[in-house]
Amino acid sequence: MPEGHVLHRLAREHEKALADAALTVSSPQGRARAAAADLDGTTLLAVEAIGKHLFYRSAATTLHVHLGLFGRFRSYHADVPPPRPTTRLRIQGGSTTIDLIGPTDCRIVDRDEEETIRERLGPDPLRADGTAEEFAHRLSRRRITIGAALLDQRVIAGVGNIFRAEALFVAAIDPLRSAASVPLAEATALWETIRTLMREGVRLGRIVAREPVELGLRSRGSIRNADALYVYKRQTCLRCGGTIGSAAVGGRSLYWCPSCQS
DNA sequence: TCTTTATGGTGAG
């Protein structure tokens, strides 16, 4: 159940574990037989993350993976269990075995198909090619709320339901404001907020929005999971004590503090 | 043993 930081970590992890290895690939569930056959026996060159998408590249073939809401990977280095009935793809290379379970998408893509996927994605704050200017530009053209816009992967790639809620709180932006009405300076600041939160997410392997100093701690990493978020799924605001609002925005439950974010 | 929920996304109407 990943937002962008998880995918970028996975790309690093999988590339480190599998690059230059000859792959043994199977599809225990049977639904990814074609992809497994194409990838089997090839040598992995690189794994790239763009937003919530992963691309596994060997010389002649690229595998596209999107985990969706339910997808997950499991890695094994020893004591590899037999695949579960739901294991879509098992990739083994070197001393690592990686199982892919329940992805929304998992198939070989050609150059055109990859291009189509990339065209649907806005700037990714975790990538060097993602820029605040591009984000602000795309934001300014959307006639939806800023809360809905942050979940739109064409506006910004990799943000999910937790990052949008937490970033809007940290940036003190009312989620129901119109995306197009957010001034450039504020959009730029929001981009920086998101990028900082997501980079910390990659570093820590979890989402921690709270500042350690608020909890009398020295590092973000020492914040307990229960204390890590400002508004997501909370009842009361940690800053003002007011009631956290929640409503479906952009098709998902959004949480915000009507008093701190106005 | 159910029912519910979840950090996502697509395509039809």
Next chain:
DNA sequence: TCACCCTAAAGAT
């Protein structure tokens, strides 16, 4: 906006 796809774990009964 809605129905639908994918899976596992937690909570309710």
